[in-house]
Amino acid sequence: MTPPTPRIVVPSSARKGEVFTVKSIISHQMETGLRKTEGGETIPRKIIHKFTCTYGGTVVFGVDLHEAMSANPFIEFSLVATESGRLEFIWEEDGGGVYSVSHELLVEQ
Amino acid sequence: MRLTRREMLVSACCGSAAFAGSLLFPPSAHAEDEALNFVERTLGRQATMSDRLRLIMPAVFPTGYTVPMELKVESAMTEDDYVRRIRVFAPQNPLVEVVSFAFVPGRSIARVSTRIRLAKPQDVVAVAEMNDGTLLMTKTWVDVATNGCA
Numbered sequence: 565m566t567p568p569t570p571r572i573v574v575p576s577s578a579r580k581g582e583v584f585t586v587k588s589i590i591s592h593q594m595e596t597g598l599r600k601t602e603g604g605e606t607i608p609r610k611i612i613h614k615f616t617c618t619y620g621g622t623v624v625f626g627v628d629l630h631e632a633m634s635a636n637p638f639i640e641f642s643l644v645a646t647e648s649g650r651l652e653f654i655w656e657e658d659g660g661g662v663y664s665v666s667h668e669l670l671v672e673q
Numbered sequence: 674m675r676l677t678r679r680e681m682l683v684s685a686c687c688g689s690a691a692f693a694g695s696l697l698f699p700p701s702a703h704a705e706d707e708a709l710n711f712v713e714r715t716l717g718r719q720a721t722m723s724d725r726l727r728l729i730m731p732a733v734f735p736t737g738y739t740v741p742m743e744l745k746v747e748s749a750m751t752e753d754d755y756v757r758r759i760r761v762f763a764p765q766n767p768l769v770e771v772v773s774f775a776f777v778p779g780r781s782i783a784r785v786s787t788r789i790r791l792a793k794p795q796d797v798v799a800v801a802e803m804n805d806g807t808l809l810m811t812k813t814w815v816d817v818a819t820n821g822c823a
Contacts, residue, residue: 583782596790598767598822617781624780632763632771632790632822634739640786644779 568592568612570663572653577670578645588615589638590655590663596631612637614656619669620649645671708798708812711764720800720808726759728799728813737821739788746783746801746809750776756783757802765795766822778804790821 573587590612597609615627615637625641643651648671654664705722712720729743746756755778761771774785783801791797794816801809 596768596822619780622777622780624777626775628773628775630770630772631768632766634788634790634821638786638788641774642782642784644782646780 566591568655568657568661568663570653570655570665572665572667574651574667574669576668577672580645580647580671580673582645583642584645585640585642586617586651586653587638587640588617588653589636591636592655592657594629594631594633594635594637598631610658612655612657614654615639616652616654616656617641617643618652618654619643620647645669647671704796704812704814708764708796708810711762711798712800712808712810715762715769716760716800716808718808720810722811723801723809724811726799726801726809726811728761728797728811730797730813730815732814733816735818737791737793737817737819740791740815740817740821741786742789742797743786744774744784744799748783748803750778750782752778752804755804757804759783759785759799759801761789762798762800763789763791763795764798766790766792768822771797791815791817792820792822793817 568590570590575584578584592612595607595610599607613629616623617625624643651667651669656662725747727745734740744759748754748756756776758773758775760773762769763771771789776783796812796814798812
């Protein structure tokens with residue numbers, strides 16, 4: 565099975581003070597812990613339970629995901645372009661898996 | 674057996690009493706009370722229904738596995754007036770808590786989009802916590818054709 569693959573769509577630049585949109589997605593089964601195998605055994609829960617976005621080292625947006633989030637969780641959100649810097653997107657999985665993507669944003673005056 | 678006039682009168686009275694009852698307690702007021710009570714039981718605090726918080730979902734959707742959901746709050750998102758977080762609940766799901774979004778004033782906007790699982794048709798409930806501790810809530814009815822939690 566391919567490992568969870570995260571992807572981000574975000575502009576490469578923005579004007580200072582402008583609001584820009586980020587689309588994030590990670591391929592993940594998001595096993596709810598409610599399904600059973602044909603033999604009747606419950607398939608244990610395994611989901612991405614946290615998503616964090618940092619900008620220039622500060623957390624600017626965060627999400628706590630529970631079992632009722634769809635598979636391949638898609639989250640679209642909007643940030644304010646404050647200064648040029650690195651955006652980091654981090655997904656944390658049950659069991660300790662961590663996946664991340666980063667992006668350098670250029671902010672013009 | 675023929676219906677007697679007495680039997681017809683009794684059933685007519687019961688029918689009109691039920692009709693009058695449904696006018697006094699319309700389904701919309703009842704559903705709102707249920708949502709308010711649900712939030713109070715779940716969060717231990719009272720929330721107020723508010724139009725500032727918008728929960729946008731399709732009224733009808735063919736699958737319960739990936740129901741689109743958009744949330745937005747009318748807020749300046751400055752230190753004086755901002756949304757700390759928005760929590761979403763599906764009271765008819767086996768596990769009712771769906772997701773919680775946290776925002777930062779001056780950095781993120783109180784607007785998000787995602788996709789959620791719904792087990793059956795229900796009122797999805799959203800609660801926004803403001804910087805001053807106020808809880809705003811709203812709900813929207815979504816009719817899904819399949820159980821997205823199975």
